[in-house]
Amino acid sequence: MFLESFRHLIEIEALKEQNLKNSLQIASENKRISDLEERRKKLLLQNENLKIDEKNLKLSESQNKIDDLQIRLNKLNSQLSLSVTEKEQIAFENQIKIIKEEIEKLENLYFENLEASETILNQIKENNEFVNGSVTTLEEIKKEVAANIIVEENHIKNRDVRINSLLELCHPGFKTYYNELDKKFRPKSLPVSYLIGKNCSACHMSVDSALKSSIDEGRSFESCPNCSRLLIPETAKIY
Numbered sequence: 001m002f003l004e005s006f007r008h009l010i011e012i013e014a015l016k017e018q019n020l021k022n023s024l025q026i027a028s029e030n031k032r033i034s035d036l037e038e039r040r041k042k043l044l045l046q047n048e049n050l051k052i053d054e055k056n057l058k059l060s061e062s063q064n065k066i067d068d069l070q071i072r073l074n075k076l077n078s079q080l081s082l083s084v085t086e087k088e089q090i091a092f093e094n095q096i097k098i099i100k101e102e103i104e105k106l107e108n109l110y111f112e113n114l115e116a117s118e119t120i121l122n123q124i125k126e127n128n129e130f131v132n133g134s135v136t137t138l139e140e141i142k143k144e145v146a147a148n149i150i151v152e153e154n155h156i157k158n159r160d161v162r163i164n165s166l167l168e169l170c171h172p173g174f175k176t177y178y179n180e181l182d183k184k185f186r187p188k189s190l191p192v193s194y195l196i197g198k199n200c201s202a203c204h205m206s207v208d209s210a211l212k213s214s215i216d217e218g219r220s221f222e223s224c225p226n227c228s229r230l231l232i233p234e235t236a237k238i239y
Contacts (some may be wrong), residue, residue, distance in 0.1 A: 003218030005170040006236035057113040203227040
């Protein structure tokens with residue numbers, strides 16, 4: 001009585017498995033776009049942070065301090081040349097020494113920061129080149145993805161037509177029961193399993209001989225006592 005419905009169900013499950021592969025391919029296609037968009041966003045955010053880092057190097061401020069110290073140094077050198085007493089000379093020389101050390105320290109820091117600034121600016125430039133260059137690439141990928149998705153969706157639609165027609169051929173009670181299980185189990189797992197020997201192929205729970213005979217002969221449709229999946233007899237594969 002139900003062997004024909006079992007046979008239809010086997011084909012339905014095979015079609016749904018193919019549909020799942022198409023759905024995964026659609027997700028993969030969309031991921032191509034989202035991955036590129038995400039990378040663009042990350043690079044733009046990175047550029048904002050890099051600009052802050054470069055600003056915090058305060059190159060202009062350091063240069064101004066060096067220039068001010070150099071002016072003071074030149075003034076002290078002039079005063080040193082005009083000094084009259086040894087005490088004045090020593091005082092000017094000490095001040096000159098201190099300022100030279102400050103200038104050297106600031107210059108070392110300035111050139112370190114200048115190198116860091118060049119690295120940051122090069123990274124910003126590289127990021128901008130990718131972001132700007134990927135605009136066209138992104139549009140091309142979107143068109144390609146849209147075309148590929150249409151193909152995948154058409155496969156799914158065509159199979160869904162076949163699935164619905166097969167469901168209509170199933171025994172009404174069988175169809176209702178299967179649909180309820182389908183809602184319960186999918187998409188995490190399959191709502192059906194095969195009765196191999198006396199064991200459920202999903203959970204390996206064994207059934208009694210009477211239940212096995214009833215299912216194998218198509219006299220009834222039953223669920224696994226353990227995992228609740230609809231049991232399909234192996235005999236249906238060759239029916």
